[in-house]
Amino acid sequence: MRRKVAVTINGAKHEHEVEPRLLLVQYIRELAGLTGTHVGCDTSNCGACTVEVAGHSVKSCTIFAVQADGAEITTIEGLAKGTTLHPLQQAFWDEHGLQCGFCTPGMIMAAKQLLERNPNPTEREIRVGLEGNLCRCTGYHNIVKSIQAAAKVMAPGAERKAPAAVS
Amino acid sequence: MAVSQLIGASIKRREDPELVTGSGNFVDDSSQTALAYLYVVRSTQAHARIEGIETSRAMEASGVLAIWTGKDLMPEFQSPLPVTTSFVPEKKYPNHYPIAAERVRYVGEPVAVVVATSKSSAEDAAERLDIHYQPLPPVLDIEAALKKDAPVLHDDVGSNIAYDVKRTGGDIEAAFRDADVRITQRIIQQRLIPVAVEGRGVVADYKKFAKTLTVTSSTQIPHFVKIWLGVILGIPESNVRVIAPDVGGGFGSKIRVYPEEILVALASRRLGRPVKWTEDRSENMKATHHGRSQIWDVEIAAKRDGRVLGVRATQYLDLGGYCSQFGTFQAIALLLMQGPYKLAAWDGRGVGVYTNRTPTDAYRGAGRPEATYLIERVMDLVAQEIGMDPVEVRRKNFIPPAEQPFTSLMGLTYDSGDYRVTLDKALQLVDYPKFRRDQAEARKGGKYLGVGFCTYLEICGLGPSVVTTAAAGIAFWGMSVVNLHFTGKATVIIGSSPHGQGHETTFAQIVAEVLGLPLDDIDVVHGDTAVGPMGMDTYGSRSASVDGTAVYLSSVKVREKARKIAAHLLEAAEADIVYEDGKAFVKGTPSKAVTIQEITGAAYQPHRIPPDMEGGMEATTFFNPPNFVWPFGAHIALVEIDGETGATRVVRYVAVDDCGTRINPMVVDGQLHGGIAQGIGQALFEEAVYDENGQLRTGTLVDYMIPTAPDLPSFETAATVTPSPTNPLGVKGIGEAGTIASSVAVINAIVDALSPFGVKDVDMPATPEKIWHLMHRNGGTKR
Numbered sequence: 001m002r003r004k005v006a007v008t009i010n011g012a013k014h015e016h017e018v019e020p021r022l023l024l025v026q027y028i029r030e031l032a033g034l035t036g037t038h039v040g041c042d043t044s045n046c047g048a049c050t051v052e053v054a055g056h057s058v059k060s061c062t063i064f065a066v067q068a069d070g071a072e073i074t075t076i077e078g079l080a081k082g083t084t085l086h087p088l089q090q091a092f093w094d095e096h097g098l099q100c101g102f103c104t105p106g107m108i109m110a111a112k113q114l115l116e117r118n119p120n121p122t123e124r125e126i127r128v129g130l131e132g133n134l135c136r137c138t139g140y141h142n143i144v145k146s147i148q149a150a151a152k153v154m155a156p157g158a159e160r161k162a163p164a165a166v167s
Numbered sequence: 168m169a170v171s172q173l174i175g176a177s178i179k180r181r182e183d184p185e186l187v188t189g190s191g192n193f194v195d196d197s198s199q200t201a202l203a204y205l206y207v208v209r210s211t212q213a214h215a216r217i218e219g220i221e222t223s224r225a226m227e228a229s230g231v232l233a234i235w236t237g238k239d240l241m242p243e244f245q246s247p248l249p250v251t252t253s254f255v256p257e258k259k260y261p262n263h264y265p266i267a268a269e270r271v272r273y274v275g276e277p278v279a280v281v282v283a284t285s286k287s288s289a290e291d292a293a294e295r296l297d298i299h300y301q302p303l304p305p306v307l308d309i310e311a312a313l314k315k316d317a318p319v320l321h322d323d324v325g326s327n328i329a330y331d332v333k334r335t336g337g338d339i340e341a342a343f344r345d346a347d348v349r350i351t352q353r354i355i356q357q358r359l360i361p362v363a364v365e366g367r368g369v370v371a372d373y374k375k376f377a378k379t380l381t382v383t384s385s386t387q388i389p390h391f392v393k394i395w396l397g398v399i400l401g402i403p404e405s406n407v408r409v410i411a412p413d414v415g416g417g418f419g420s421k422i423r424v425y426p427e428e429i430l431v432a433l434a435s436r437r438l439g440r441p442v443k444w445t446e447d448r449s450e451n452m453k454a455t456h457h458g459r460s461q462i463w464d465v466e467i468a469a470k471r472d473g474r475v476l477g478v479r480a481t482q483y484l485d486l487g488g489y490c491s492q493f494g495t496f497q498a499i500a501l502l503l504m505q506g507p508y509k510l511a512a513w514d515g516r517g518v519g520v521y522t523n524r525t526p527t528d529a530y531r532g533a534g535r536p537e538a539t540y541l542i543e544r545v546m547d548l549v550a551q552e553i554g555m556d557p558v559e560v561r562r563k564n565f566i567p568p569a570e571q572p573f574t575s576l577m578g579l580t581y582d583s584g585d586y587r588v589t590l591d592k593a594l595q596l597v598d599y600p601k602f603r604r605d606q607a608e609a610r611k612g613g614k615y616l617g618v619g620f621c622t623y624l625e626i627c628g629l630g631p632s633v634v635t636t637a638a639a640g641i642a643f644w645g646m647s648v649v650n651l652h653f654t655g656k657a658t659v660i661i662g663s664s665p666h667g668q669g670h671e672t673t674f675a676q677i678v679a680e681v682l683g684l685p686l687d688d689i690d691v692v693h694g695d696t697a698v699g700p701m702g703m704d705t706y707g708s709r710s711a712s713v714d715g716t717a718v719y720l721s722s723v724k725v726r727e728k729a730r731k732i733a734a735h736l737l738e739a740a741e742a743d744i745v746y747e748d749g750k751a752f753v754k755g756t757p758s759k760a761v762t763i764q765e766i767t768g769a770a771y772q773p774h775r776i777p778p779d780m781e782g783g784m785e786a787t788t789f790f791n792p793p794n795f796v797w798p799f800g801a802h803i804a805l806v807e808i809d810g811e812t813g814a815t816r817v818v819r820y821v822a823v824d825d826c827g828t829r830i831n832p833m834v835v836d837g838q839l840h841g842g843i844a845q846g847i848g849q850a851l852f853e854e855a856v857y858d859e860n861g862q863l864r865t866g867t868l869v870d871y872m873i874p875t876a877p878d879l880p881s882f883e884t885a886a887t888v889t890p891s892p893t894n895p896l897g898v899k900g901i902g903e904a905g906t907i908a909s910s911v912a913v914i915n916a917i918v919d920a921l922s923p924f925g926v927k928d929v930d931m932p933a934t935p936e937k938i939w940h941l942m943h944r945n946g947g948t949k950r
Contacts, residue, residue: 019287021287029195029196033198034189035189035193035195035196036188036189036190036191037189038193038195038364038365038415039195040364040365040366040415040448041448041867041868042447042448042449042867043448043449043867043868043869045867045868045869046364046448046868048364075189076187076188076189077188077189077190079188080188085184085187085188089187089188092183092187093179093180093183093184093187094179096179096180096833096834096836096837098183098186098187098667099416099667099668099669099837099838099841100363100364100365100413100414100415100416100666100667101182101183101185101186101187101191101413101415101667102191102193102363102364102365102413102415102416103364103415104186104187105187105189108187123881124877126876127876127877127879128876128877130875130876130877131875131876131877133876134364134868134873134875135364135876136362136363136364136416136418136841136845136873137364137416137667137837137841138837138840138841138844139840139841139842139843139844139845139874139879139882139905140840140844140874140875140876140879141840141844141879141881141882142837142840143876144876144881145881
């Protein structure tokens with residue numbers, strides 16, 4: 001029995017009839033066609049599928065699409081404005097916070113929530129905050145540096161420098 | 168080569184903007200019309216005969232297009248999967264086909280495929296298959312495989328022993344005769360699961376009238392896959408195109424031609440439509456090859472003054488259910504055990520066995536972590552035995568720089584290096600004397616600090632073609648094409664195929680350096696055999712030194728042609744032409760220069776170039792390296808052990824590495840960070856565990872623990888630079904160095920921390936439980 005799901009993803013409305021067992025991440029990737037959200041495990045350990053649902057950081061493999069009915073969702077594709085990167089995206093680029101890039105969208109989405117809750121985290125707080133996101137390439141070293149760099153730019157009252165456009 | 172503006176600059180990676188915005192292109196991101204989905208039905212048994220597979224009930228499920236068993240598909244295979252010499256030409260190995268027809272030998276081996284209109288339909292149908300197995304007794308580990316009455320996995324091999332070989336140098340009997348100290352030690356290299364965060368995936372599209380096959384695969388080796396798809400499925404190589412798109416990490420786990428690449432291509436050919444397969448994580452944990460899985464028995468001969476005379480070692484290597492493509496590559500450890508030390512002799516024996524577990528193959532470092540672990544534990548065991556500082560023992564045994572290039576006991580020629588310098592620099596960074604004082608102080612308060620060293624030497628840059636053919640069964644070389652378009656923009660085709668290493672950026676830096684082109688004018692293309700049909704791909708820290716050199720040499724060829732054309736245009740002698748910053752001019756008159764863009768334009772207008780010259784501005788290079796390259800370094804781990812729980816925390820990690828010229832230091836450091844983390848994972852957390860039936864108990868990321876961010880410190884990296892004399896760039900390699908060094912540095916540190924308890928060794932992974940038991944085995948008494 002298929003059920004109707006209507007969600008807003010990155011400001012655009014999507015509506016589909018889906019099987020109740022369809023995971024939100026499958027909905028985002030296969031029906032909404034937004035493939036920046038990745039699947040790296042089947043046990044909700046890796047965090048590659050992290051998105052924002054109704055303002056909360058959610059591993060989109062842990063909920064069904066039908067549970068997100070009516071929600072506003074933000075995915076990695078919703079962060080940049082044209083070719084102007086979000087400060088976190090810019091910082092990951094500047095600080096070599098990625099290698100293969102597969103975990104990166106989830107990592108950036110998790111970091112976004114982390115900084116929204118704690119705009120000035122210590123290194124330890126960043127590391128603990130990323131516990132649910134796995135990276136096998138970077139040893140997390142430059143991911144931590146990226147988030148520290150982004151925190152400086154994003155801090156309330158920080159001088160807002162427009163991030164450089166993608167060249 | 169001197170560090171200039173471009174070689175040696177931490178240029179931000181051009182790969183990144185797409186990847187940070189979710190616009191990457193991984194295999195599972197592709198969508199095509201009429202795409203069918205393949206599900207691989209895998210053996211649930213470690214060892215069994217397949218008595219029958221009943222498919223009729225599954226065929227009735229909705230959306231099913233086809234179901235094929237091993238028996239159905241076997242007639243299509245014109246060859247088994249490839250197995251390379253990989254340092255053991257003497258081995259016995261069975262034919263290994265992409266799918267089992269009669270007998271299964273590990274949990275996860277393919278036994279049938281279901282193709283349906285959606286992934287969920289294929290999975291639903293697979294659940295309706297009735298598979299009848301007649302269980303056979305499984306061989307569960309190395310020791311069980313070696314037993315006289317062990318069940319034999321492969322009747323055609325005749326026993327579970329694939330090989331039993333010797334690799335020796337020097338007079339080992341004399342070494343033991345002359346020794347004051349003899350130590351024996353067993354070392355366990357536990358079974359590891361590589362866990363690239365992206366699992367594997369394949370999309371195949373066979374066009375039945377054109378008879379062409381296009382396969383997109385998450386692989387490290389698109390060129391090898393192209394060759395073998397053709398061989399196994401009987402398709403002319405020129406009709407096969409393999410694309411490695413963005414690949415989400417490899418670490419050796421995507422280095423072989425996999426059964427699924429063949430099966431998905433075959434399904435597409437049979438159905439006449441595109442077919443896709445992507446691996447679930449729990450599937451990846453048992454179907455993608457594992458790493459290490461070795462036991463080492465070691466005997467050491469040393470003098471009381473700290474000199475190590477000789478080592479006798481047997482490497483027992485668990486190949487798993489079949490010999491994988493590079494399954495015996497890990498036996499290279501037997502050729503490298505000497506490390507950076509001047510030993511008198513060694514005596515290596517290698518034994519490879521079959522067990523009813525997932526096949527093993529290369530995993531980051533592939534043999535070098537094992538060799539390094541061995542010799543670096545030897546140094547510490549000797550130090551502990553004779554009561555000498557482990558730093559002093561290393562210094563006593565280092566090969567003096569005056570003896571470079573040095574010929575090892577196995578006849579390999581080390582290219583360059585002063586191993587004392589990296590160690591001294593690392594010691595300075597940690598402030599070693601202060602650490603020893605802190606350690607003594609902390610012990611009084613019941614806190615256990617430890618310091619562990621690893622002064623590694625490794626081999627990469629495979630390699631001189633004649634040597635690698637003899638040793639590994641493959642003629643390695645590097646390949647590049649540098650092609651300047653009419654407007655002076657460059658397309659650079661490389662033979663290696665990156666999966667996170669940043670080749671597009673670093674290789675552009677090489678071209679920009681030589682030709683003086685703006686970086687943005689250089690496009691680096693890889694991983695598509697239709698564009699670059701030849702290449703040796705990416706593994707073994709080979710890309711910078713071998714393909715990077717090929718890119719350098721092609722760039723030089725283009726520059727030299729540009730000088731000739733410039734001489735013609737400027738009506739001057741070629742010898743008088745100076746080429747600088749993308750411009751050519753007659754010596755002394757830089758104001759009358761022609762730019763590389765103008766020169767390239769002329770190269771495509773026959774009347775403007777010398778009459779005896781071919782038009783165009785393109786050069787191809789096949790680079791056969793004259794030697795391997797030998798990176799080295801000193802890593803120091805500082806750990807703290809919780810006396811209550813036995814938990815280890817890596818407090819500081821200092822790495823001083825010498826990989827020759829650093830093209831992009833930011834990328835070099837990134838490779839080190841990831842490598843170090845992976846080695847720490849082996850030292851502290853990771854182990855593939857099987858139960859008594861041969862079922863993988865660590866089959867998900869809940870059970871198999873790779874390091875997370877709070878498990879690790881930030882790393883402190885520094886460098887010395889000893890350019891390699893092997894290639895004109897002076898580069899060595901850095902992709903695996905971190906992993907090669909860090910496992911043993913951490914274990915040495917743990918043993919050092921636990922020395923008050925009389926601990927001399929601890930097996931990996933050094934879990935809190937193991938350490939707690941070591942601290943309490945004598946009722947907790949300290950020595």
